[in-house]
Amino acid sequence: MRVTSRALRTNVTPARAFSVLAHHNASRGLPPPAMLSGEWFGSPAVIAPSLQVSSGTPSFPSFPAPVDAPPGVVGGGWFGYLSYDLADPSGRRGALPPSAWGWADHVLRWSASGTCHLESLDGGGPSVSTMESLLTAPPTPLSWSAGPLRRPLPSEHRDAVKACVHAIEAGELFQANICSRFTGSFSGSPAALFASGVSSLSPRRASFLSGSWGSVVSFSPELFLARHGRAVRSTPIKGTLPRRGPQDDGNALLLRQSAKDVAENVMITDLVRNDLGRVCEVGSVTVPSLLKVRPAPGVWHLDSTVTGVLRPSVSDSSLLDATFPPGSVTGAPKIRALDLIASLEPCGRGVYTGAIGLVSPAAGLELNVAIRTFEIAAGTISLGVGGGITADSDPEAEWQECLHKAAPLERLLAGVEQ
Numbered sequence: 001m002r003v004t005s006r007a008l009r010t011n012v013t014p015a016r017a018f019s020v021l022a023h024h025n026a027s028r029g030l031p032p033p034a035m036l037s038g039e040w041f042g043s044p045a046v047i048a049p050s051l052q053v054s055s056g057t058p059s060f061p062s063f064p065a066p067v068d069a070p071p072g073v074v075g076g077g078w079f080g081y082l083s084y085d086l087a088d089p090s091g092r093r094g095a096l097p098p099s100a101w102g103w104a105d106h107v108l109r110w111s112a113s114g115t116c117h118l119e120s121l122d123g124g125g126p127s128v129s130t131m132e133s134l135l136t137a138p139p140t141p142l143s144w145s146a147g148p149l150r151r152p153l154p155s156e157h158r159d160a161v162k163a164c165v166h167a168i169e170a171g172e173l174f175q176a177n178i179c180s181r182f183t184g185s186f187s188g189s190p191a192a193l194f195a196s197g198v199s200s201l202s203p204r205r206a207s208f209l210s211g212s213w214g215s216v217v218s219f220s221p222e223l224f225l226a227r228h229g230r231a232v233r234s235t236p237i238k239g240t241l242p243r244r245g246p247q248d249d250g251n252a253l254l255l256r257q258s259a260k261d262v263a264e265n266v267m268i269t270d271l272v273r274n275d276l277g278r279v280c281e282v283g284s285v286t287v288p289s290l291l292k293v294r295p296a297p298g299v300w301h302l303d304s305t306v307t308g309v310l311r312p313s314v315s316d317s318s319l320l321d322a323t324f325p326p327g328s329v330t331g332a333p334k335i336r337a338l339d340l341i342a343s344l345e346p347c348g349r350g351v352y353t354g355a356i357g358l359v360s361p362a363a364g365l366e367l368n369v370a371i372r373t374f375e376i377a378a379g380t381i382s383l384g385v386g387g388g389i390t391a392d393s394d395p396e397a398e399w400q401e402c403l404h405k406a407a408p409l410e411r412l413l414a415g416v417e418q
Helices: 014-028 128-135 154-169 190-201 251-257 259-277 316-323 334-344 395-414
Strands: 003-007 034-040 043-048 077-082 099-104 106-110 116-121 144-146 175-188 205-211 214-220 223-228 231-235 237-242 286-296 299-309 355-360 364-369 373-377 380-389
Touching (some): 014 190, 034 190, 034 355, 077 205, 116 128, 144 190, 154 175, 154 380, 154 395, 175 190, 175 334, 175 395, 190 205, 190 395, 214 355, 231 259, 237 380, 251 259, 251 286, 251 299, 259 299
Antiparallel strands (some): 034 043, 043 106, 077 099, 077 355, 106 116, 205 214, 214 373, 231 299, 237 299, 355 364, 373 380
């Protein structure tokens, strides 16, 4: 498989390119673009200009062998998602398919300096001049509208948290992630919603996928897995305090000093170490960054980074078998947490807390954790929110944490400037 990368002469931003492509494709009945925005494969953005994302593809794609490519080049690959439903022991399903993937033989990739490259696998895709002509067309904005999200009764979430704390006190597990779902009405272009959110929220691991089955609009801050060659990395987020404005600047220090949040993070970091240890070379799994405070829309987060070197025989599918669903959105021990979540949460999670991203024969694999993620289908938009529960959790505080996480996304739907 041959990989090519050619710099475009036109100075176009990822946001403009995505908007131009979304309108161009919609007006011609073509599949919409797919986009990864923020920090992906060392680039601020990767776009598949038009992508047929099908729910009929295998749960996880694979390649017979990696392809040699210059550093940073993506070339193309499989864009898609794995929903949490694939691991739900209850067998429940959300509104969207359990997984959906689409093959892109060419992509647009922006370098850190802002240069846009047209990259392809085996010569796929249009010429540089054709793409330059398309991207310099005047953008015609697409529109969307959404009703306010309906929240579950706060008492329902608090009761689930209480039951989880009781299970922890009984010694069944150390931590579990308990979630609730907000729903509302939606009309118009999901691509336009994604463009608005990327502009106002600047998420680190945003992604957009759409097909006849619906749309996934993700503003995630969290890396689930990055695999480049045999090097693998995961950066679980656990620990949250509000970040509503200058009045909350001091919460960054308070978060790092919070015994409850630190314990949450350390437990899940250890779980991720264990997951990666199942498929990595003995002695290669390390934690180069522990308990780092990072800003995200509306909140401060604690994250840690775990790295390792995969054994030569380990495929991407084997890596996923060992690590999915992400530890930060399940709990420890993971199997017991999955069972408890199924018994306490009233409905399936869908794509929420699954993973979204790209598998490339040239660049490797990167997947986010599908949090801060809208799922859109049949005129309905839904948003999952939740948090990690430990023995020290206060049910009302956990509900408030859900509201803090949802607030920037609710403001986005309401058209409030952020």
